[in-house]
Amino acid sequence: MSVTSTMQVAVSEAFARRDRAARALVEDSGRIARACQDMAVRFRHGGKLIVFGNGGGGTDAAHIAVEFMHPVLVGKRALPAIALSNDAATVSGVGNREGLAETFAHQVHRWADPADMALGISRDGRCENVLRGLEMAKALGLFTFALTGGDGGPLARSPAADHVLTVASDDPAVVKEIHVTAYHVLWELVHVFYEQPGPPGAGTPGGTSGEAAR
Structure with a gap:
């Protein structure tokens, strides 16, 4: 079967949608760098990363946790992380008794613990349980970070997240793919800051810039 110009245009547009969304993240490079630096500080002070999301966001949470716990690159330090979506018994038990939210x-x-970090993942920013998880984390003094898409939804507008990274696309496949790229960059830069800390006293847990970082 020959490839028509219509097919070629469709393929080009599919890649272009992803390229536009990825390039838009470059505008957030400063915020991404600050988030990674904040996380590295917390890891150096004994903090762990707590990650959560629903459905595909839940599998992303597991992916992130294993990247930190068992780095694919030989020689990289394993850093403590846990994915809350993995425990089906706890998730279903809490959902049954207290509600899914x-x-x-x-x-x-x-x-x-107060030195920990919480990362919530929601494709459209409208997952109530992800928002509630970040609100709880914020109340306990954790560093909080959210990955969203579209317009970011209530999650992006909430003060529950110190840092919010929103993929500017309404296509769930594109959002998912850019989220994967984003947290791979997150992992890479956290290790850069962890291995090359700033001068003494340059960072302490709890030193996030809050609304200014958003």
Whole structure:
């Protein structure tokens, strides 16, 4: 079967949608760098990363946790991370008794220490349990970070996240793919800042810039 010009245009546009979304993240490079630096500081002070999301966001949470716990690059330091979506018994038990909105907040409350970090993933920023998880984390003094898409939804507008990274696309496939790229960059830069810390006293847990970082 011959390839028509219409097919070629469709393929070009499919890649162009991804390229536009990825390039838009370059405009957030400063915020991404600050988030990675904040996370590296917390890891150096004994903090762990707590990650959560629903559906595909849940598999992303597991992916992120294993990247930190078992780095694919030989010689990179393993850093403590846990994905709250992995425990089906706890998720379903909390959901049954307390409601689905509390599935992550309940676990954050039990797992978290003040030096920890919480990363919530929601394709459109409208997952109530992800927002509640970040709200709980914020109340406990954790560093909080959100990955969203589209217009960011309530999650991007909430003060629950110190840093918000929103993929400017309404295509769920594009959002998913750029999220994967974003957290691979996150992993890479956290290690850069971890291995090359600034001068003494340059950063301490709790030193995030809050609204200014958003």
